Amino acid sequence: MSGPALELSSLRVSYGGIAAVKDVSLSVQRGEIVSLIGANGAGKSSVLKAIVQLVPHAAGSVRVLGKDVRGLASHRVVELGVALVPEGRAIFGNLSVRENLLLGAFLNRDAAAIERNRARSVQLFPRLGERMDQNAGTLSGGEQQMLAIARALMADPKLILLDEPSLGLAPNLVTQIFESIVEIAQSGITILLVEQNTRLALQVAQRAYVLVTGEVALSGESAELRDDPRIREAYLGEAIEA
């Protein structure tokens, strides 16, 4: 299959008539890391939820790996080969780490695939390996984030959507998580990364989109955006000398 891994055009998402996402068009090519940055409430999570149809979109179109997802149940969208690592991780706190990973393999049950992917998880995040039989609800925030990413990988997705993986983590853990994101991308998986940590987001992504109150205000190569005065002032917290 060719064409972009993800293509949104004029996406609109409303909650009870109030538009959280007004007009978002973006595309992610296969093999790319693309960042979606924006302030609290800009509509980033809503964009990701619409991609997997956890919320239906009011207008526009979403094409995931070449297929229009309008009207599909979420599990059907996931079947296309996309995984969302949601904000707040949403790990199953009543189950063990091992069972969380197994649930990630719900559509990919082949014993060999499960074994290979579990080994990849442990190689990416050795701390998970030591905690396989621990209740996932008792993991630290950083470990939960690792588990959420590892769980997404269990399905062998072609496209991963990450919603603020750095949220609430200590700086050294953030570095570790971002290193693993780069490693995952190097294995050929396409990544759309939602972040408020703009500096890191621009570091790992080839391209980025800036979302302001539900609309794309700015987009381009990460290198260009890093030097853009609007970004430096509003998102990188640098004082611009006049």
Next chain:
Amino acid sequence: MTQLLQQIINGLSLGSIYALIALGYTMVYGILKLINFAHGEVFMVGAYTGYYSAGALGISAYEAQHRDFPVYLGLIVLVTAMATAALLGVLIELLAYRPVRNAPRLTPLITAIGVSLFLQNAGMLLFSPNPQRYPAILSEVRFEFFGVIVTNIKLTIFVVALCLMLGLHLFVQKTWTGRAMRALSFNIDAAKLMGIDTDNVIRSTFAVGSALAAAGGILFGLDQITINPLMGVLTGLKAFVAAVLGGIGSIPGAVVGGLLIGLAEQLTAGYLSAEYRDAITFVILILILLLKPEGLLGVVRVEKV
């Protein structure tokens, strides 16, 4: 001492029936946060399906000739009732609960009461409102140990219920559907993200819970000798209290709660007065809601941010 043992044996047997029914309440609640008030009526329909299928298999001829109803036919009766109730549970979910799944919480609750009343009245219409004598799927044999009387019926009730609970445990712990059920009960959106068809899992939950209630219905018929179309009201309520006592949403809780309610009922009947046997359940309900509303094995959920 012998009287105490006698009450305990009777209590465990009755309690295992409550436990079977309580499982359906707790599984549905765990996933949909819905109290399926029609569950008691599914139990009733299960008992009647057993009644009619035993009839269709010619049980009256065996009774007339004082011959034992063959065990394999008894198992067919059990499986037929379980399958019929599973289908009924799935239909109730599809027709009554699915359309209001995203409505405010009061709506499905009122719908559930409506379905319950509908089935009670349908039962009176179809099966006649008069109590029916339950056919002797098992002929009673009594054993006596040191003055304690144990019948094969009480033993069978306990063993069949135990086997079904063990089967449920294996199903929930070891199969993909069971694992999906546990995932749904924690976070339904996260379950969708795993590629789980949540509608399908909800359907399975109703099917399994209803099948267990039907087994409870047949065991109840064996134990209590008569059945009637309103039998699901009080017994369903007791099983619901059992689920709350154990911690609603918790599968082991439903089992423990069921057994405790059965024991409490028998001990009250034996030591206080038979008139209080039904009241004790509600005393327990009030106490548990006051003292430990999450139930004995229920967990207060803490989520990390």
